[in-house]
Amino acid sequence: MDQSGLIEQVAKELGISNTLSQRLLRSTLREIRDLLRVGHAVTIPHLGTFDTATYEEHRGFRPASHDFAIFPKRRVPVFRTGTLLRDGVHDIESQEEGAPT
Amino acid sequence: MTEDNKITLHSFTELVARRARVSSADANIYVHQLAKTMAEELEKGDYIHLYRFGRFHTTHVEEQMGHDPNSGEPLTIPGHTRVHFHPYSSLRIAVNAPFSQLRIRELTPDKTAWRTRSGAWVLAALVIVLLILLGINWQDGIPTQDAPLVAHTNQNSDIAIPAPVAAAAAAAPAEVKPAPTKALATGVIVSPGDTLWAIAETRWGAPFWWPIIYVENRAELSRRNPDLIDSGITLRIPVLAGSVNSPKDTDLRLKSNAYQIVADDYRKLGNPRASEYGTVAARWSKE
Numbered sequence: 001m002d003q004s005g006l007i008e009q010v011a012k013e014l015g016i017s018n019t020l021s022q023r024l025l026r027s028t029l030r031e032i033r034d035l036l037r038v039g040h041a042v043t044i045p046h047l048g049t050f051d052t053a054t055y056e057e058h059r060g061f062r063p064a065s066h067d068f069a070i071f072p073k074r075r076v077p078v079f080r081t082g083t084l085l086r087d088g089v090h091d092i093e094s095q096e097e098g099a100p101t
Numbered sequence: 102m103t104e105d106n107k108i109t110l111h112s113f114t115e116l117v118a119r120r121a122r123v124s125s126a127d128a129n130i131y132v133h134q135l136a137k138t139m140a141e142e143l144e145k146g147d148y149i150h151l152y153r154f155g156r157f158h159t160t161h162v163e164e165q166m167g168h169d170p171n172s173g174e175p176l177t178i179p180g181h182t183r184v185h186f187h188p189y190s191s192l193r194i195a196v197n198a199p200f201s202q203l204r205i206r207e208l209t210p211d212k213t214a215w216r217t218r219s220g221a222w223v224l225a226a227l228v229i230v231l232l233i234l235l236g237i238n239w240q241d242g243i244p245t246q247d248a249p250l251v252a253h254t255n256q257n258s259d260i261a262i263p264a265p266v267a268a269a270a271a272a273a274p275a276e277v278k279p280a281p282t283k284a285l286a287t288g289v290i291v292s293p294g295d296t297l298w299a300i301a302e303t304r305w306g307a308p309f310w311w312p313i314i315y316v317e318n319r320a321e322l323s324r325r326n327p328d329l330i331d332s333g334i335t336l337r338i339p340v341l342a343g344s345v346n347s348p349k350d351t352d353l354r355l356k357s358n359a360y361q362i363v364a365d366d367y368r369k370l371g372n373p374r375a376s377e378y379g380t381v382a383a384r385w386s387k388e
Contacts, residue, residue, distance in 0.1 A: 001142050003152045010138050014131065020123070024131045027120035029154045031113065037195045040108045047136040048184070052196055065207060072203030077155070077196045079186030086183065088144045089159050094182040095146075098160025 036077050048082040143184055155188040288335040297327060304338055307345035312359035312378075314338060325366050357385035 001009075003025070011021035032042050032050050041051040054075045062069040110132070118128035139149055139157065148158035164180040194201070215221040289300050301311035315327050317339045322330060330336075343349035348356070364378035 001147050002150050006135075006138065006142070006149060006151075009142075010131070010134055013138065014134050021131075024117070024121045024123065024128065025135065028117050028132060028135065029151060031116050031120055033154065033192055033195050035108060035113070035116075036192070037198060040106050042108055042113055043110065044136045045110065045133060046140050048186075059208075062205065062207075068208050070206040070208065072200060072205065074200050074203070075197050077188040077192050079155075079157075079184075079188075081184040085140045085143065088140060089146075089184055090181045092144060092146050092159065092182050094159040094161040096158060096160045098162050098183060098185065 039075075044082075046082060046084050048085060049080045051078050051080060052076065053078045146182075153189060153191045155186055155192055158185050158187070159183065160185050287340075288337050290335050291330055291332045293332045295330075295332065297330065300336065300338075305341075305345045310345055310356060312363045313341075313355055316355075316359040316362050319362070326370055327363050327366060328372075353385065353388075357382050360385065 007018055007021045007025055010025070011018045014021070035042050036050060036052055039052060041049055043049045052075050055071075055073065057073045058071055059068055060071050061067075062071075110129075114129040114132055115125050117132065118125040121128065123131075142149055143157060143159060146159055148156060150156050159182050161182050162180060165178050166175060167178045168175050188196075289304065291300075297311040297314055298308045301314055302308040312327070314336060315322070318336050319325070321334065324330075339355075341348065341355075342351045360378050360382035364375045364382055367375035367378060
């Protein structure tokens with residue numbers, strides 16, 4: 001589902017206009033982005049937690065140069081699935097192959 | 102996630118409400134409904150693409166072996182489906198802003214990296230252009246039969262040399278430096294770096310008339326070489342009947358005689374310029 005489909009579906013279920021739904025969705029995403037930028041973590045009920053993880057400087061393989069390199073310290077966004085959603089998708093079928101975790 | 106960086110859902114919905122300019126209750130309802138819709142969508146096995154933010158999708162994980170972290174006993178983890186969030190680069194860049202200036206460091210420095218840098222090529226092109234320009238200037242300085250080079254021998258500070266005449270007219274004036282010459286009433290004291298050519302040019306404004314000065318002073322010049330005159334001696338400057346711009350017949354005769362004498366002296370020295378001077382002198386004497 002694309003962003004427009006999500007906007008329309010939420011608008012239909014809440015009985016609001018699509019433009020208001022779009023405005024709210026965009027401000028939600030931007031608020032999450034801005035909170036992650038300053039290092040905060042945001043928990044959305046039923047869905048999960050948006051957080052940041054900081055990786056220290058480490059050595060790793062760089063495919064572009066076919067050699068090992070020192071990767072600098074970096075901060076990445078991470079999403080931790082909430083328990084309700086994790087249980088909800090646990091038994092469904094999925095075509096995409098994921099890495100074992 | 103630590104306790105101090107957590108933000109409560111209430112303050113998050115307040116921020117969303119302020120940004121979207123709606124009431125905080127509406128924002129609260131919307132965030133809950135959004136999460137519910139997204140969860141339903143993911144539970145159908147679908148993906149959710151959010152523009153400039155990220156993509157939620159589900160992946161299937163095969164059955165794998167693991168162990169109980171408490172007892173250490175091996176156990177089989179059954180195959181299941183889990184939710185993935187793939188952050189897009191705009192979100193990644195925003196989150197990585199504090200460390201964005203850091204770069205990957207190669208363990209073995211790449212010796213061919215200069216090929217991809219345009220600055221190296223620009224520098225090489227500039228060097229080539231410079232070499233071409235220098236080469237053109239150097240070509241001008243190559244001594245030939247028609248334009249003998251005098252500038253090199255001028256380095257000798259004890260000996261002053263006159264520049265060649267006739268065909269060398271174009272090249273020679275650029276090479277002879279106008280040395281400061283101490284002018285007397287009728288004579289010139291030769292200073293190092295001076296040439297007969299330069300003296301004739303400074304005194305008369307006509308360098309081609311230098312053989313007259315040479316012939317006038319030929320008795321004192323023991324070398325009998327127009328290219329070598331000693332510095333410090335005083336050269337007499339002959340008085341012309343007319344001027345160099347409007348010469349009289351006597352002046353022209355003097356000039357052709359002087360050219361003939363110079364040609365003879367060059368021939369005695371074995372200088373190849375002798376033939377040029379001889380032909381010029383013969384042509385003028387016929388006229």
